Amino acid sequence: MDSATEAFVAHRNLLFTVAYEMLGSAADAEDVLQETWLRWADVDLHTVRDQRAYLVRMTTRQALSRLRTLRRRKESYVGPWLPEPLLTAPDVAEDVELADSVSMAMLLVLETLAPTERAVFVLREVFDIGYDEIAEAVDKNPVAVRQIAHRARAHVAARRPRGIVSxxxxxxxxxxxxxxxxxxxxxxxxxxxxxxxxxxxxxxxxxxxxxxxxxxxxxxxxxxxxxxxxxxxxxxxxxxxxxxxxxxxxxxxxxxxxxxxxxxxxxxxxxxxxxxxxxxxxxxxxxx
Structure with missing residues (x-):
């Protein structure tokens, strides 16, 4: 594999998870990854200091754009909308926070956030991305991102399940x-x-x-x-x-x-x- 393909493959599962947690749809997450790959293939890797951060930033931007489209689509959806279920590997259960973040209950809580709030919450609380990196991904300054993160954290805490179930x-x-x-x-x-x-x-x-x-x-x-x-x-x-x-x-x-x-x-x-x-x-x- 060439360097660009190797880097993308190495981080693909992470990128899929970021997109899925933002969208609640595996089909749309796969589309986001395809769009990210097409843009990544044109990037001069010599200008990229941190490939993981760069790919997460690209994926987040594509997912935000798709999320706004999805919101309009959901307005005409017939009946309640639920996230697309994923058959996940048993070892996901070993990472309690990751399992909780992709649970059906949590994804429904994330649905109540505005698009940028959802992106900031997912990147910060689930993937522990730094505020400066998140700011670049959502086109905000770090101070604003901290405020958004605080607001989103309080919003989710008031609506999430009372405790993580074993x-x-x-x-x-x-x-x-x-x-x-x-x-x-x-x-x-x-x-x-x-x-x-x-x-x-x-x-x-x-x-x-x-x-x-x-x-x-x-x-x-x-x-x-x-x-x-x-x-x-x-x-x-x-x-x-x-x-x-x-x-x-x-x-x-x-x-x-x-x-x-x-x-x-x-x-x-x-x-x-x-x-x-x-x-x-x-x-x-x-x-x-």
Missing amino acids: QAEARGALEAFRTAIETGDPQRLLDMIAPDVVLLTDGGGMVQAASAPVVGADRVAHVLGRIDPAAVLRPAQVNGYPALTVRLRGKVDTVLAVRIDDGLITGLYAVRNPEKLSRVDREITVSR
């Missing part, structure tokens, strides 16, 4: 949840979900899904009780945490992730849009 706790909750659904035991299900639990189902207007959030234990239990008896529920590692895949006739019909607070399931995220399920049969590496 992999073992998440796995145990998912297994009990799976058993309750498969046995059709409504009381067992109600014992596991919070009274104010919220179920979001993303069908994108392509398959049947609730057009609005389903709120409350009884209503959510009723919806879950209608899962096709022929469905096969299997454990999977999705976005850094245990989740379930729901398969019908051998194909993934739904990816079901959960948010857990104080031992109860407070959020259920059911991705059903077929366009978002193409990557859950192959493992994707995220890194920082």
Whole structure:
């Protein structure tokens, strides 16, 4: 490989993770990487002091541009929008902060940030990029970036899960949840979900899904009780945490992730849009 290709390949997983955390879409993250590569191939490497920083800066700029386009697209999206689920490697769980940063619950919190706030938060809090480097990536001065980072940190802290759930706790909750659904035991299900639990189902207007959030234990239990008896529920590692895949006739019909607070399931995220399920049969590496 030539030097430019070698550098890009060496940092590709990092760049993908940066773009994915900013966009919540693996398809759009891959497009951003393609655009970054095309620009990187034209760079005179003799002028680049830090290749990793330079590539992160390029990726961030492309992702910011794509994020603004995505926001307009989401305004006309049918029903709730959820991030595209990723089948992640088990070793992601060893990096607790990385696993938390790509979790479905955290990505939904990041959706509530403005584009520049999201970029600053991701680069600073997840990847520990310096303020000067972030300033170059988002076209702000370092003082402004510090203020944005402080504001974004407070915003996320007020909305994120109350504590990072261990992999073992998440796995145990998912297994009990799976058993309750498969046995059709409504009381067992109600014992596991919070009274104010919220179920979001993303069908994108392509398959049947609730057009609005389903709120409350009884209503959510009723919806879950209608899962096709022929469905096969299997454990999977999705976005850094245990989740379930729901398969019908051998194909993934739904990816079901959960948010857990104080031992109860407070959020259920059911991705059903077929366009978002193409990557859950192959493992994707995220890194920082």
